[in-house]
Amino acid sequence: MPSVLILNGPNLNLLGQRQPEVYGATTLADIEQMCTAHAQRIGLDLEFMQSNHEGVMLDAIHAAKGKYGGLVINAGAYTHTSIALMDAVASVELPMVEVHLSNIHAREPFRHVSYLSKVAVGQICGFGAQGYVMALDALAQRLID
Numbered sequence: 001m002p003s004v005l006i007l008n009g010p011n012l013n014l015l016g017q018r019q020p021e022v023y024g025a026t027t028l029a030d031i032e033q034m035c036t037a038h039a040q041r042i043g044l045d046l047e048f049m050q051s052n053h054e055g056v057m058l059d060a061i062h063a064a065k066g067k068y069g070g071l072v073i074n075a076g077a078y079t080h081t082s083i084a085l086m087d088a089v090a091s092v093e094l095p096m097v098e099v100h101l102s103n104i105h106a107r108e109p110f111r112h113v114s115y116l117s118k119v120a121v122g123q124i125c126g127f128g129a130q131g132y133v134m135a136l137d138a139l140a141q142r143l144i145d
Ligand code: CA2
Pocket: 010, 011, 012, 014, 015, 016, 017, 018, 019, 023, 074, 075, 076, 077, 078, 079, 099, 100, 101, 102, 103, 104, 111
């Protein structure tokens, strides 16, 4: 069964606990549960992680080569700043779907830039937690069909 890593970046551990008016009431644990259930339904093995540290995220991406068939990444604010994460994704040559809970293109101009989108198969944003499920479907199409 193909396996996928969902990697979440800084501050996403706070989901559902702070600023629910911006990011909603769903917690990251809720999202993990939704994704695990969906992955089972569509025949993917899933690992889910979150880190507030860019270096930890880089190590996780490097270690993904040979272990997973694809990646789903919500890099949080590192999306808009990290050339290192972009280079890491390019280096492992795995299909990566970029996810954002919010519609980053409808927010402040500094959020319109995504380094990760340059190495992503595609970007899903603005659909809240459902975006992760959509990303799993997109990867399953490439990895299973
Ligand atoms: O919309 C997204 O998923 C983002 O990746 C979320 C990031 C933001 O910096 C990106 O521009 C878009 C922020 C995640 C922080 O989440 C919080 C949750 C609760 C309280 C504070 C932050």
